[in-house]
Amino acid sequence: MTAGGPPASAGATTPARPGRPAGRLTRLTLVILEQSRRLTGPVAGVAAAVVLVLILQGNGFASTLVEDALVYAIAAMALDFMAGYAGMVSLAQAGFLGVGAYAVAIAENHFLSPWAAVGIALAVVLGAGLALGIVAVRTKGVSFVIITLALGQVLYGLAFQWTGLSEGDNGITVASLPAIGSFDLSNPLTLRMTVLAVFAVTALLLVLFTRSPFGLSLRGIRSNEQRLAALGYRTSLHRYLAWVIAVFFAGVAGILYVFVQGLITPTTMAFSANGFLVVMVVLGGLGSIWGPAIGALVIVLFQQEASTYVTRWQTLMGLTLIAVVLFSPGGFWGLVRAAGRRRDALITRLRGGPAGENGPATTAGQASGAGQAGGPLALETAHPGTEPRQTP
Amino acid sequence: MQEFIAQTLNGLTLAGVIFLVSSGFTLVFGIMRVTNLAHGAVYLLGGYIGYSVIQSTNNFFLGLAVAALAMGALGLGLERTLITWLRRSEMAELLATLGLIYVIDDVALAIWGGNPLTVNLPGFLGKSSTLPVSGIVYPNGRIFILGVSVVVAVALYYLLRRTRVGAIVRAGVDDREMVGALGVNVRLANTLVFTLGALLAGFAGVLGGTVLGLYTGGDSDMLLFALAVVIVGGLGSFEGAILGSLLIGLVVDYGTAYFAAFAYSVLFIPVIVVLLVKPQGLLGRQGV
Numbered sequence: 001m002t003a004g005g006p007p008a009s010a011g012a013t014t015p016a017r018p019g020r021p022a023g024r025l026t027r028l029t030l031v032i033l034e035q036s037r038r039l040t041g042p043v044a045g046v047a048a049a050v051v052l053v054l055i056l057q058g059n060g061f062a063s064t065l066v067e068d069a070l071v072y073a074i075a076a077m078a079l080d081f082m083a084g085y086a087g088m089v090s091l092a093q094a095g096f097l098g099v100g101a102y103a104v105a106i107a108e109n110h111f112l113s114p115w116a117a118v119g120i121a122l123a124v125v126l127g128a129g130l131a132l133g134i135v136a137v138r139t140k141g142v143s144f145v146i147i148t149l150a151l152g153q154v155l156y157g158l159a160f161q162w163t164g165l166s167e168g169d170n171g172i173t174v175a176s177l178p179a180i181g182s183f184d185l186s187n188p189l190t191l192r193m194t195v196l197a198v199f200a201v202t203a204l205l206l207v208l209f210t211r212s213p214f215g216l217s218l219r220g221i222r223s224n225e226q227r228l229a230a231l232g233y234r235t236s237l238h239r240y241l242a243w244v245i246a247v248f249f250a251g252v253a254g255i256l257y258v259f260v261q262g263l264i265t266p267t268t269m270a271f272s273a274n275g276f277l278v279v280m281v282v283l284g285g286l287g288s289i290w291g292p293a294i295g296a297l298v299i300v301l302f303q304q305e306a307s308t309y310v311t312r313w314q315t316l317m318g319l320t321l322i323a324v325v326l327f328s329p330g331g332f333w334g335l336v337r338a339a340g341r342r343r344d345a346l347i348t349r350l351r352g353g354p355a356g357e358n359g360p361a362t363t364a365g366q367a368s369g370a371g372q373a374g375g376p377l378a379l380e381t382a383h384p385g386t387e388p389r390q391t392p
Numbered sequence: 393m394q395e396f397i398a399q400t401l402n403g404l405t406l407a408g409v410i411f412l413v414s415s416g417f418t419l420v421f422g423i424m425r426v427t428n429l430a431h432g433a434v435y436l437l438g439g440y441i442g443y444s445v446i447q448s449t450n451n452f453f454l455g456l457a458v459a460a461l462a463m464g465a466l467g468l469g470l471e472r473t474l475i476t477w478l479r480r481s482e483m484a485e486l487l488a489t490l491g492l493i494y495v496i497d498d499v500a501l502a503i504w505g506g507n508p509l510t511v512n513l514p515g516f517l518g519k520s521s522t523l524p525v526s527g528i529v530y531p532n533g534r535i536f537i538l539g540v541s542v543v544v545a546v547a548l549y550y551l552l553r554r555t556r557v558g559a560i561v562r563a564g565v566d567d568r569e570m571v572g573a574l575g576v577n578v579r580l581a582n583t584l585v586f587t588l589g590a591l592l593a594g595f596a597g598v599l600g601g602t603v604l605g606l607y608t609g610g611d612s613d614m615l616l617f618a619l620a621v622v623i624v625g626g627l628g629s630f631e632g633a634i635l636g637s638l639l640i641g642l643v644v645d646y647g648t649a650y651f652a653a654f655a656y657s658v659l660f661i662p663v664i665v666v667l668l669v670k671p672q673g674l675l676g677r678q679g680v
Contacts, residue, residue, distance in 0.1 A: 089483065135667055142427045142482050143627070146619050149429075150663060153616040157656020271612035272497075275490055282487055312502060318494030325488045326477060 030350045033343055040340075049200075056192040061305075067192050069293075069300040070199040071256045076280040076292035078249030081206050083278070084287030085215060086242040087222035089145050090136075092152035093277045096247045098159055098269035100125045100254025105172035105264050106165060114178040114185075118255055125251025126244070133243045137236060140225070152274045159266040171265030174258050185259060195256050199293075202249055206289050209245065218242055276303075279321050285333025294332055397526050399649050400642065405534040405603060407641025408541030412596035413614055414621035415548060415633045416589025422565035422628025424582050425482055426475055429489040431593055432615030433496035438463040438594025439601035439610075440504045443511050446598075452514040460595035467590025471583050497611060506608050511601035537599045544592070545634060552630055561585060565628045617644065620659055624666045626676020635674060 055066050075097050083089040103121035108114060132151055139147050159166045166172065177185035185191045209215050220228040221235050229235045258264045267273065276299055284295025299317070306313045328334055417431045442459035446452055474492070478485045512518065513533040520531045552558035560581045563571045572578045597606075604610065620640045625632025639662055647658035666674060 087483075089486075135664055138667055138671055142425075142486060143623075145427065145483075145486055146623065147663075147667070150616060150619055150623065150660065153612065154656050154660045157659075158654070161652060161655055270609065271615075272494070275493065278487070278490060279494075312498055314494045314498035318491040318498065321491030321494070322474065322488045325484050325491065326474075329484065 026350055030347060033347050033350070037340070037343060037347070052196055053193075056196055057189070059188070063192060065301060065304060066297070067195055067260055068304070069297040070195050071253050071260055072277070072280065072300055073293040073296035074199055074202045074256070075250045075253035076277050076284070076296045077203055077206055077289050078246040078253075079277050080281045080284070080286060080289055080292040081209060081249075082242045082246035083281055084285075084289075085210055085222060086218040086239055087141065088137075088239060088242065088246075089148075089278060090152075090243075090246065091145055091149040091271075091274045091278060092132075092136075092155065093246065093250050094273035095152035095155035095269045096125060096129065096250035097254040097257060097277075098264065098266075099128050099155060100251030101258035101264040101268065102159060102166060102172065102254075103251075104255050104258050105174050108174055108176065109172060114176050118178060121255050122248075122251060125254070126248055129244045129247030129251075133240050133247070137240045137243055149271070149274070152269070153271060156266055156269040156271070159269050166266070169266065171263050173263050177259050191259060195260065198252065198256060202252065203289060203293065206249075210289060214238065214241070279317060281331075282321060283324055283331050285331030285336075286329075288331070288333035288337075291331050291333030291336075394526060394528050398528055398530065399645055401528075401530060401534065401538075402649075403642035403645030404638070405537050405641075406645050407637045408538050409596050409600040409604070410614070410617045410621060410641050411541050411634060411637035412544060412592050412599070414618040414625075414637055415545075415630060416585075416592040417618045418622045418625070418628055418633045419561065419565075419585050419630060420589045421622065422630075423561055423568060423578075423585050424475070425568075426586070427482065427486045427489070428586075428589070429486060429615065430470075430492040430496060431489075431589070431618060432611035432613070433493045433500075434463050434466065434590050435593040435597045435600065435614050436606060436611035437466075437496050437500055437597065439511065439597030439606045440500050440509070441594070442598030443504070443509050443601055443606060446511060450514075452512075452517070455511070456595060456598045459598045460591045463594025463597070464587050464591030466594075468583065468587045470590070471586035475586065493611070497608070501608060504606070508605045508607035509601070510605045511598055513602050533602050537603065540599065548630065557581065557584065616656075616659075617641075620663050622673070623663050624674060626673025629673065629675040632673055632675035 052066060052070075055062050057063070075093055079090060079093045100121050103124040104114075104117045107117035107120045112120065136144065136147050136151060160168060162168075177191070179185060183190060185194060210218075217228065217233055217235075217238050220233070221238060225235050254264075257268070280295035280299050281292040282295070283291075283298060284293065285291030302310075302313050302317060306316075310316060324331055330337060413431065413435050417428065420426050420428055420431075438459040441462050442455040444455075445458045446455035449455070470492075474488055475485060478488055513536075517533045517536050518531075520529050521535075522529050550558075552562060560571065560576050560578075563576075564578060564581055568578055600606075600610075600614070604613075617640055621633055621636035622628075623636075624639055625634070625636030640659065643662060644655065644659055647655040651658055670676075
């Protein structure tokens with residue numbers, strides 16, 4: 001999948017020399033570059049959609065892989081909404097995915113219809129998110145990570161130890177899937193297309209959220225919460241909302257997960273699973289929504305396929321995460337954005353504009369994301385000196 | 393009643409192991425603001441290394457020493473490389489240590505396999521004695537762990553309260569910029585504390601391996617305990633780590649013994665209460 005494409009490749013093959021009068025070749029390059037700026041996003045999106053639909057039509061390995069990846073992508077994108085925009089990195093996201101999955105499975109095993117089970121699962125996840133959010137959102141930054149880690153382990157502990165409800169290590173199977181007339185999720189193709197549709201709706205909703213005033217206020221909270229609070233924003237309410245949204249979509253992913261897998265076990269909620277979701281987000285790119293979807297595909301591919309060839313794939317994954325944090329804090333999407341910025345700079349230069357200045361058309365997303373000095377990893381604690389300090 | 397006393401002793405033993413792990417975690421956070429998520433993995437790796445040394449040399453104390461020194465060396469190496477490279481952002485450090493967990497766990501899995509292992513105690517420590525007054529028959533090994541953790545706690549207390557290094561560390565916890573501005577070599581203090589924390593974790597791994605066993609996932613269990621301790625006791629507070637360890641150790645043990653289905657959830661009750669009442673922890677300072 002190459003969503004976003006390589007926007008700079010067109011420019012890379014035709015190096016431009018500054019200070020030269022615009023020849024025909026330069027004008028042509030300029031046209032290509034400007035068109036690519038306009039078209040890369042939509043074209044890549046349509047191409048990705050077509051490729052996904054084509055793969056999911058099949059019945060083989062690739063379609064199973066993409067299906068699993070899409071389920072995780074929903075949870076990962078929602079986590080990114082909270083982590084990348086509001087600076088709240090949660091290590092409980094897989095836990096809430098498990099809550100959704102277990103709620104469906106348990107409700108069905110208590111002889112409820114699949115649709116009722118889905119409704120109950122959504123309500124349970126929402127309730128859990130609302131209740132636990134009261135505790136989690138009281139903390140920020142590193143403390144938030146620690147609290148959510150503990151929360152995630154408690155959810156895992158319930159799934160693992162509360163055997164009367166969860167069947168412990170054996171997990172719970174789901175026998176029947178929701179259906180209305182000819183729309184029947186027990187048909188694998190219908191299920192796969194439904195997963196794709198839910199993924200698409202989630203992605204679009206999250207992108208809409210990030211572009212809304214609410215999303216902007218979250219970014220403000222990430223960079224400087226005090227200032228936003230001083231402006232009269234109820235920052236804790238904003239963070240609470242971001243948390244509830246992220247948890248809700250984790251639950252949605254969980255419901256799809258249990259329908260796709262037919263089984264939910266505590267391993268799905270273990271610490272390493274919570275970590276996997278964070279890895280997906282960081283590898284894909286914090287604060288990009290689309291990046292974590294690619295991260296999910298990569299991690300699921302590793303988990304399911306590379307594990308047969310590369311026995312120590314977790315070592316590889318851990319080292320990759322460390323390398324990304326060290327050398328490319330924006331993750332994969334950060335590279336895409338950097339390529340986009342290089343293209344914009346090239347356009348400016350070819351037009352004969354002042355060198356070194358950002359192109360006027362730099363979009364808001366590019367300017368706010370990887371444009372900052374520290375990148376998306378420079379969360380609220382990048383400036384230790386500006387932390388509130390009330391030591392007597 | 394006898395069973396309750398035995399459970400309480402078990403809880404105190406667990407508290408001892410948890411203290412050895414969490415004191416290093418909290419001091420590292422206190423002076424460096426580094427959230428080392430790999431601290432639990434260091435604990436488990438130390439336990440595995442100790443296990444192998446003890447298996448091949450049949451010398452428990454040698455295993456204890458080698459594990460502690462090996463993990464101390466690992467800590468020193470990490471502090472001088474990864475942690476130093478990432479000083480610009482707390483979140484970057486945290487994420488890098490998350491990556492480290494996968495690496496350490498995977499390497500441990502490759503070397504020691506997925507089956508649970510137990511570190512065997514030598515001779516006298518492996519036996520049980522009848523305790524005075526109560527008449528409970530209790531394993532000597534657990535009493536040993538309890539004694540060792542008390543000795544370490546006293547030694548650390550002395551180090552922190554009565555020595556120059558300790559004064560620097562305590563001052564660093566309160567205001568590390570100021571300490572640096574006064575011309576103190578904070579860099580060296582960081583390295584010392586990080587190394588000491590890893591050393592204690594490796595040491596605790598061998599002790600914990602005798603009573604809790606060494607198993608895949610044992611690291612995240614211990615990390616959870618250590619995190620609960622620092623939330624309850626207060627991030628960066630040494631006394632908080634003692635208090636928190638006692639509380640968490642007892643709660644986990646009673647929880648496991650009396651509410652098996654909710655052992656982890658019971659653990660969360662003190663955490664929630666403290667967060668709601670005193671978010672900076674029982675003995676934590678504001679702003680830390």
